Amino acid sequence: MKLVKSVAGWLLAHADPREPLGSSLISAISRLPIHLAADAVCLRKNADSGALEVLLTQRGASESDPGAWCCPGSVLSPGEQPEHVLHRLGVTISDFTFLGDYFSAAARGWMVSRVHQAKLAEVPATGAWWPVEQLPNNTVPKHREQVIPMAVKAFHAERAKLSRQASAPAM
Numbered sequence: 001m002k003l004v005k006s007v008a009g010w011l012l013a014h015a016d017p018r019e020p021l022g023s024s025l026i027s028a029i030s031r032l033p034i035h036l037a038a039d040a041v042c043l044r045k046n047a048d049s050g051a052l053e054v055l056l057t058q059r060g061a062s063e064s065d066p067g068a069w070c071c072p073g074s075v076l077s078p079g080e081q082p083e084h085v086l087h088r089l090g091v092t093i094s095d096f097t098f099l100g101d102y103f104s105a106a107a108r109g110w111m112v113s114r115v116h117q118a119k120l121a122e123v124p125a126t127g128a129w130w131p132v133e134q135l136p137n138n139t140v141p142k143h144r145e146q147v148i149p150m151a152v153k154a155f156h157a158e159r160a161k162l163s164r165q166a167s168a169p170a171m
Contacts, residue, residue: 018079034110038082039073039143040093040118041151044129052155053129054148055120056139064106070140071147072124073113082114092121099154102146113142117151 042055056069072091076082083096095118102113123129130136132152135144 018077034112036076036082037073037111037113038076038085038116039071039113039147040086040091040096040116041071041099041148042093042118042120043132043151043155046129046131049131051131051133052152054132054135054151055123055127056130056136056143057124057126058128060126065140068138068140069130069136070143072118072127075111082116086118089124091124093118094121095119099150102142102150104142104146106142113147115147115150117154 044053044055045051046053055072057072059065059068059070061067072086072089074085074089076085077088080088082098086093086096097117099115099117102115104111104113132148135148
C-alpha cells in the first residue's frame with residue numbers, strides 16, 4: 001500500500017491542474033477528500049400544460065451512476081471555475097446564478113455542490129425536460145431531494161417578487 005501511495009503521489013505531482021483528470025482517476029483518488037461540484041438547474045414553465053419542468057441529462061456509461069438522470073454539472077477540475085463546468089460539458093448557457101451549497105456523501109467521496117440556476121441557450125443532446133412532480137425513478141437522489149427543490153424554491157420566490165413589484169403602485 002505504501003508503494004501505491006508513493007506512486008500515486010508522484011503521478012499527481014506531475015498532473016497538469018488545468019487538464020481534466022478523468023472519471024476513473026478521480027474515482028480512484030477521491031475516497032477521503034472533499035470535492036467541489038457545480039450543478040445547474042434549468043427550469044421552465046411548459047407552454048401547453050403550465051407544469052414546471054426541469055432539464056435533466058442522462059449520465060454516460062463511464063460516469064458515476066451510469067444511466068441515471070441528473071441536472072447538468074460535474075466535479076470541478078483543479079483550477080476550474082463553476083461557470084466553466086457547463087462549457088466543458090458542451091452545455092451553452094446564457095445565465096448562471098448561484099443559489100447555495102449542498103454537502104453530501106457520494107460514491108466518490110464527500111461533495112460540496114454549488115447549485116446554480118441557469119438559462120440554456122440550447123438543450124444538450126443527452127437532455128430532456130421533465131415535470132418537477134414526475135421525475136424519472138433513476139434520478140440521482142441528491143438532485144431529486146435537494147438540488148432541484150432548492151432551485152424550485154428560488155424560482156417561486158423570484159416569481160412572487162416580480163409579481164409584487166408589478167402590482168405595487170407607482171410613485
